[in-house]
Amino acid sequence: MLRKIGEHEITENGAVVRMGDASFPVPFSGGLEYSSPARGTWNIVHTGMLIPEVHEIFVCAASCLRGVVLTAAEMNALDRFSTVEVKENNLLDGNLEELLIDGVSDIINKLEKRPPAVLVYTSCVHHFTGCDWGVMFGTLRERFPDIDIVDCYMNPTLRKSGLTPDQIMRRQLYALLKPRKINSNAVAIIGNDLPTKENSDLYKILKSSGLKIHEITSCKTYAEYQEMAESALYFTYYPAAKAGGDTLAKRLGGKHIYLPYSWDYDEIIHSLEHVKNEIIKNRTNDVLCNRLNSNNISENTITDNENGEKINNKEDNNSADKIKENTEKTKETTTAELYKNEIALCEKAFEKALAMIGDTPIAIDYTFCPRPISVAKMLLTHGFNVKRIYLDSFTGEEKADYEFLKDYYPDLELYATVNVKSRFMASCNSSMSRDSDDQIQNNTGELGENKDFRSKWLAIGQKAAYFLNTNYFVNIVEGGGMFGFEAIIDTLELMRDAFVNIKDMRSLVQIKGLGCGNCCNG
């Protein structure tokens, strides 16, 4: 039984399912949807603002504008944000194109400073009324030839018709990049809201290869953003960015490499090997191209081995075959050892975290990272007491982990986050996990010193924290820019920290766009 509303008892039936009974990819039946107060994930306003100096203009009805306007206001970014309000008469008169063109023009003309680019967001009504995008955006581009104007979309009604609005936003985020000469020494990590951690394996490999790394999160100017177009390789590791990566590489001529976020050692190694091989291939191709383009290669090229040491390839051994051979040799001798070390570090981190956290019940939710099932599997197989996962569906990438957990951990509980009954889960847990100030003071982090501690939930992710009403939680969304072995090690450290340092969950989870920089506390 979940709780009572008046005289009526509500059970958890339908809102929770055993892993062993869960169907793939949707373990719950659909229906009306609830929206929890946990708001840390980014929306299309936050994401669009990643492009430096751009101005966003949303063209929609008041109900749709309300959320995006206040997102911008909470980011202190209203000076980069405007709206054109669609009203009933526009639908009746069929003049949505005219409204968009006139409205956007009016706003641009009123701006004190001419922006280098404008993101114009249309909404569901434009699609349903059959608006002519060619007319709308063609006219605007003619009127404002000095401004890059790109079409963006807020059309949730179409969320199950092809790409989701999130996927489209991550594609359009790079639609403003203009083709330029590709620099074989430059790569870009794209599609992330949060910057890739510099200690992540991906970043370390790229850096140690002497590559110039572009990422939108570090761009300070629009010109700097445009430099991303020089990249020879585009890396994505956030699933919603994959489609955008394909489009971008096709349009600009680079190569897109998708690396699935995972906590599985083999899958991580596979991804990191993929990165290294693509770097080598890229360099090899570059050398070959250079040879084809010039019979007199006079410059030395610089590459590196797996330890990040620079190898200066003289002109006389500068052929693609030599480089490849050289790299392969280095690789054979160092790779296995390197990964062995990384795995050993992870195992040590698991031991350390387990010693502290013990059998404290753990819950994970899908906002923490793109692969919560992978995280659960790894924690469970290392002795952690993962009891619950909060999600509403599985992604295709999670099939193998799903099968594993279904077979080996059938009693693991899956909880829906949007089910009508989810509304009452948090409040029914209010007496279960809420800590008194005294208890907070007493927590030392040493297992056994405080017996009460062991009855608490440790949540990994905001929604799990909210639903379990616990102040012990890892406050990370969208993977937090972590990738590879370091994602495991860093998360375990964050879990240790969350176990001993209480957070103001109520305040923290209600902030929109965690990590967007300017967001205020609601």
Next chain:
Amino acid sequence: MKQTSGFISTYSADAFGVCSALYELGGMIVMHDASGCNSTYTTHDEPRWYDMDSMVYISGLTEVEAIMGDDSKLINDVVTAAEELNPKFIAIVGTTIPAMTGFDADAAAKVIEERTGIPAFGFSTTGMKSYVHGASLAFEMLADRFVKEPDNKSLQEKVNFDVYAENQNKKTCTNTGANSDENTNRNIDRSTVSVTKQKINILGLTPLDFSVNGSDRSIKEYYESKGYEILSSWAMGSTLEDIKKAAEADLNIVVSETGIKAAKKLKEKYGIPYKIGIPVGGIDIDVTEEYETKGEKNNNKNNNNDEKFSPNNLLEEQRNNTEQTTKILILGERVNVLSLAKYLHEKTGKTCLGYATTDSDEDEIIKVISSLDELQMIIADPLFKPVIKLAAKQNGKVNTEKIKFVDYPHEAFSGRIYRKDIPNIVEDVPFKRFV
């Protein structure tokens, strides 16, 4: 036709007004929407979301359902959820795409009511009007569908008060005896006079206009201190059962524009008179005349497109009726700004103009400000600040440096951003704060 807001926020929408009005009453409220309406409403427009359970959901409308006109999924999902949750009523709230595809909210509600036996209502909101419209519809529905005919005992008490008041010649409120004849016709015994407290309802209370800073309680305490008995407050701090008894009241107090339709419905059905105004600073403020003679004209402008009711004309009309030019301009919800303007005028002697912005776009507001050459102060939500600069661009006489901007946050405009700073204008002394 630009309908642009280059630099300011937008008011909460009609669908959210319905949700806010019905939030505390134990019903299940379903916005027929794809996604986004629920998170917007619960994040920015519903300060009770974290602490007070309520059954507000979205239908999760998809493109295929919209194009095919498939209402059966919505109906089935609502029926399934209602069987699980057993709400006291069900509200089906329209949004933009259903409005576009001609979704019949009333018909869907009727089918749902037949299948569940639970009272169900459709709201043909479009997501294209302000929260005032939606909350007004919701309160009007309560008046129409839930308020019960007063029983003879209640009517007897009403008559008793009227007779007592006549005898004492101390009627304290407007038209309290409006339905005396009607009561007499229902064989009420007027011979036995035992005085009871005059009963009132407070209409138009939502956090969108009053936040959750105790204003609702202060309004009730104010009237209680004046000897009234409060039957219900629509709809903060009252149950659906309280509201059902509202027809026993002698008077309705309307504290925001969202309560006007309900007040009129209760007057029409039960002859209960109403008074409009907020007791700002603990003073009895009555803006019924101002609202009905000027505010409503302005309110109709969107319906008949009659230029003579434009905001500018409203402004001129008020200015012509005053000896001085406007010194203080208050922007916000209509009843609120009229009440505050009246209070400040009484306290300062200065000409104060309350201008309702809930139906105005940025250009209209700029036009109003730029027409006030002698303006000294603007009292408005902080997110209105940029319009002063824009007004100065339109009218060189508008001196941005001379105009003092006083923050007066309004939840329906800036959401949760300045919630901590929203004043309780009943208990606080706005005179000190604003002047």
